[in-house]
Amino acid sequence: MLLEDVLEEYLYHCQAKEYSEKTMKNKRQEYKQLKFFLKEKRAITELESITSHDLKAYLRFKQKDGLQPQSIVSMFKMIKAFKINKGENYLLYQSIVVNEYH
Numbered sequence: 001m002l003l004e005d006v007l008e009e010y011l012y013h014c015q016a017k018e019y020s021e022k023t024m025k026n027k028r029q030e031y032k033q034l035k036f037f038l039k040e041k042r043a044i045t046e047l048e049s050i051t052s053h054d055l056k057a058y059l060r061f062k063q064k065d066g067l068q069p070q071s072i073v074s075m076f077k078m079i080k081a082f083k084i085n086k087g088e089n090y091l092l093y094q095s096i097v098v099n100e101y102h
């Protein structure tokens with residue numbers, strides 16, 4: 001499944017749940033950055049192709065960019081929302097975000 005399609009579907013889901021405009025803006029921005037990183041830096045366009053290594057690389061990219069720990073937690077919560085079905089990445093989320101930043 002195309003990553004872009006999954007992201008759009010998830011955003012529609014969030015709108016249906018009546019998330020605030022600010023929340024939607026933040027989600028759109030984060031997913032846009034993630035999609036760009038995966039496509040341009042990792043040559044990934046399919047959801048099933050994303051591995052824990054790709055998400056770790058994105059984390060390092062954001063850390064080098066100066067993202068603060070609490071922002072990293074928020075970022076991974078957003079990413080987890082559409083990657084939860086891929087077990088290894090949920091475990092990655094748990095180990096990185098919960099263990100390293102809480």
